[in-house]
Amino acid sequence: MPRNDSEAVAYVGEAISRYGRDVKVVSGRHCYEDFIYNGTTRAVIDMSAMNRVGWDERRPAFVVEAGCENWSVYRALLNAFHRTLPAGSCYSVGAGGHITGGGYGLLSRLRGLVVDHLSAVDIVTWNASSNSAELHHVSASSASDDERDLFWALRGAGCGNFGVILRYYFDDLPEAPEFASIYTLSWDWASIDSAAFADLLAFYAEFVSDMPETEFSLLKLTHVSAGQLGMTVQAVSPEGATLLDHRADVERRYAEARTRFGAIVDHTPLRNPLGGHPGWTTAPVGNESVQHVTYLEALQTLNGSGPNQFGKYKSAYLNKAFPPDQVAAIHRWLRTTPHGVAESDMSQSLLQVDSYGGAVNRVASDATAVPQRDAIMKLQYQTYWLNASRPGEGRRAPYDVQADAHLGWINDFYREVYAEYGGTPDPARDPSGTVAGAYYNYPDSVLGTHAAGDVDHALWLYFLDNFRDNERNLVAVKRRWDPANVFHHAQSIPVV
Ligand SMILES: Cc1cc2nc3c(=O)[nH]c(=O)nc-3n(C[C@H](O)[C@H](O)[C@H](O)COP(=O)(O)OP(=O)(O)OC[C@H]3O[C@@H](n4cnc5c(N)ncnc54)[C@H](O)[C@@H]3O)c2cc1C
Known part of the structure; x- marks a missing residue:
């Protein structure tokens, strides 16, 4: 140290x-x-x-x-x-x-x-x-x-x-920012059929494309066993805005969002915190309102990491609204409980769809190593489980049954959503320009590793042309700065 x-x-x-x-x-x-x-x-x-x-x-x-x-x-x-x-x-x-x-x-x-x-x-x-x-x-x-x-x-x-x-x-x-306002809209899974689910996702894509850059939303598409799904929005005050102006503006936008999402499915007060990151997003009792706080208080409210537990994550960027096949696959997997676990064991599993774009999209794809500069949504597939194992035993019997069930669920879910591009959000196989790879800070070994011989696929998804195709590329930088490959891991940049 x-x-x-x-x-x-x-x-x-x-x-x-x-x-x-x-x-x-x-x-x-x-x-x-x-x-x-x-x-x-x-x-x-x-x-x-x-x-x-x-x-x-x-x-x-x-x-x-x-x-x-x-x-x-x-x-x-x-x-x-x-x-x-x-x-x-x-x-x-x-x-x-x-x-x-x-x-x-x-x-x-x-x-x-x-x-x-x-x-x-x-x-x-x-x-x-x-x-x-x-x-x-x-x-x-x-x-x-x-x-x-x-x-x-x-x-x-x-x-x-x-x-x-x-x-x-x-x-x-x-x-x-001086001020921030937070609200959550939630819906009962029981009132959402496949058509309403498709409408919800279609409208969410419009909502994030049109929202002011001061706003950010997290749509938590939880597993059906959670009972509800929901969306949290944070809106910060623009520079120079007074609290009164900011409040009035957010209240107006909130009323609009309630009306427009409510036309698809009636919202119901959030009964339990929704899982995922930011962990355990909670809302006040009787939460059908906007919480107006200072920026520091908003950071505190949305800062949870959640309890220590096992987890598995996968990610994807979307440049456009969800295609119908993806919507159908998402709906199906959120209603699927894998063999080996009770339905209640899935209540923290979800697909979280964050709004993206805005200032992120005003930077060229080769200006930094992060190439995804056209995306409007950033997706994080998440599943969590608790068991009584001690460190290092989580994947041994009898705990491996639960681990395998969760890992199987999330990996199959992802593979099916992106089946049309070979099982990953691979823009090279997507002439429609909808998907745009994955996020390196959400690494997922299933995408490819050195040991399995397919690390290039994973690194392509993370870095696209910045990986090895552009004149300035990561493989060349690696070769110059770490030719002995001292700094390496399952998805590290290769020397050749
Ligand atoms: C609960 C949770 C919430 C998250 N929320 C977000 C989020 O909101 N937004 C977001 O963008 N990401 C988020 N992430 C992902 C996060 O950005 C990555 O996991 C990040 O790599 C963590 O950095 P760390 O230093 O904590 O991790 P570590 O486990 O310490 O390191 C992660 C990787 O970076 C390398 N590394 C660490 N330190 C250094 C260093 N000093 N020099 C060189 N390499 C180093 C490690 O070797 C390892 O490969 C979240 C992750 C978790 C678990």
């Missing part, structure tokens, strides 16, 4: 000299896959103790160290500078992996991705010629092409690929 730059260089050097390629880096420990902790790992560089956030006079720039968690970053930037990042909602996600993997959240329609604001990175890399660890400060204005290319790659593809990131710099950051 390095506490400063010189310790970081020394520890990376010592760990790699001693353990070679079996060294990993960890920050917030929120990785969805076993990229860090697995059977071959022999040393872990843990960034938790490098966790300062604030203003660095020397650069001068805002600085966020890799060991920070979202919540401390939000609080410090907001309370000391009235600034914010368009980062994720869950308070305990670590800056180390989150920022370099892209980073998005409820302000992203207004402010883009976190990497869109990034201006420089401090990173410890491994020099394979001299067998030594080196500290580099890389930015878009670095003197060498190689350093500028590395900075580009770290804006979306840095997770465990090129070295150990110590800190992120931002020359400027967006002003934090």
Whole structure:
């Protein structure tokens, strides 16, 4: 656990000299896959103790160290500078992996991705010629092409690929909104037949395309066993708006949304928190109203990570409304309980459809490593389960039955939704331009791994032409900065 730059260089050097390629880096420990902790790992560089956030006079720039968690970053930037990042909602996600993997959240329609604001990175890399660890400060204005290319790659593809990131710099950051308003509309599964479900999804696509950039929505298409499904919307105040104007505007938009969604299916008050991220989104008792709060209070309200439990995630981007085949498959799988578990065991499983677009779409697809710049919706398939196993036993008998049921359900669900493109949201097989790959910060080993020989497919879905086709591409950057492939995992960027 390095506490400063010189310790970081020394520890990376010592760990790699001693353990070679079996060294990993960890920050917030929120990785969805076993990229860090697995059977071959022999040393872990843990960034938790490098966790300062604030203003660095020397650069001068805002600085966020890799060991920070979202919540401390939000609080410090907001309370000391009235600034914010368009980062994720869950308070305990670590800056180390989150920022370099892209980073998005409820302000992203207004402010883009976190990497869109990034201006420089401090990173410890491994020099394979001299067998030594080196500290580099890389930015878009670095003197060498190689350093500028590395900075580009770290804006979306840095997770465990090129070295150990110590800190992120931002020359400027967006002003934090003053106020935020949150409302939830929920519907009983019992009143939704397949036609109403299709209408709901069709209208949701219109709703997110038309909404002001100050708004962000999370549609939680929960498994039928949850009893209800719902949509949470956060609307922040535009710069300069008074509380009264903001309130009036949101109340008007809320009334419109109620009327228009209500024409498809009557809403009913939310009876239980809906699962998924932001975890355990809750609403006040008698919640058929808008909650008007400060921006900090909104961050607190939507910040849950949920309890510790097992989970599996898959993602997809959509550039257009849901095609009918996908709607039918989604409806079918949300009503399917896999063999091996009771229906109630599925009550936290869902497909969450976040609004996207806005400022995210005003950046060119090759300006950062994140290429998905035309998407209007970002989908996250999620399933969770609790069992009584001890660490390391979750996939052993008798717990494996439950794990296999959940994993089978989510993998089959996804494969069927994208069946027409070969089972993944592969834009190369979609002449209609509807699907646009997946998100690297939501890694899913089923898409492809080095061990299975199909990692290129996964990396294509995450990075599209930025992976290996564009002139500036991730494979070339990897070859230049980590030719010995010291920093690797099941879905790391290959050297060739
Ligand atoms: C509860 C939960 C909520 C989430 N919500 C959001 C969200 O709202 N928006 C969003 O965009 N994403 C979200 N994510 C995904 C999140 O962005 C990724 O899991 C991210 O990679 C986590 O970073 P970490 O440092 O916490 O994880 P870690 O497990 O520590 O690391 C994740 C990956 O990054 C690498 N890495 C970590 N630190 C460094 C470093 N210092 N230098 C180089 N590589 C490093 C690791 O080796 C690993 O490959 C969420 C995840 C969870 C579990």
